[in-house]
Amino acid sequence: MTAKLYKLVITGIFNAGKTTFVNTLSDIEVVNTDKTVSHLDEASIKPTTTIALDYGNVKIDDNVNVHLFGTPGQVRFDFMRDILAKGMDGFVFLIDSTDSKNLSKATETLALFKKNTNIPYILVANKADLNGLSIAEIRKQLNLTEDQPLVSCNALDKDSASAVVKQLVAIIEENS
């Protein structure tokens, strides 16, 4: 049987953990496009940021192969999200559970990405290994409906990132 091939986009706001997620999960050497952060506020958070994309690939079981495309997070690269989203089968939206002050920004970005599409997605409370907001708190603050899937993840851990992708693939397959 030929393996199924899915294109998934890993997105979210600045510093959510998108590049880390792709790097941790990929079976192949990843293409990253991180460059030095020029904006002072953001440079105080971390030195580099994705300016175009991250690309990796993972085989999640004998029958399913996944292309992983990580987007930039900075607002000025928003146009790259639309480019990377073309032809996607689903998307992972990472939320930094330790960054409570930017939850409304995450909500706005999610709304932009979901606009005019019924593509399956999964919301992820990332950095679950740190002392951030719980799933219940994020669910409440984002005003999520029952049917919106939200799971926790530690993007530094391959099993944790893999579990997220497996859940999204299950949602895609249920919907197809």
Ligand SMILES: Nc1nc2c(ncn2[C@@H]2O[C@H](COP(=O)(O)OP(=O)(O)OP(=O)(O)O)[C@@H](O)[C@H]2O)c(=O)[nH]1
């Ligand atoms: N402890 C912990 N740190 C994480 C996790 N995910 C990402 N990080 C850290 O968070 C920081 C940002 O991670 P990146 O992967 O660069 O985030 P990004 O979303 O790609 O950032 P931009 O491309 O700049 O938008 C890095 O220092 C990572 O090591 C996680 O699950 N747990």
Ligand SMILES: [Mg+2]
């Ligand atoms: Mg990145």
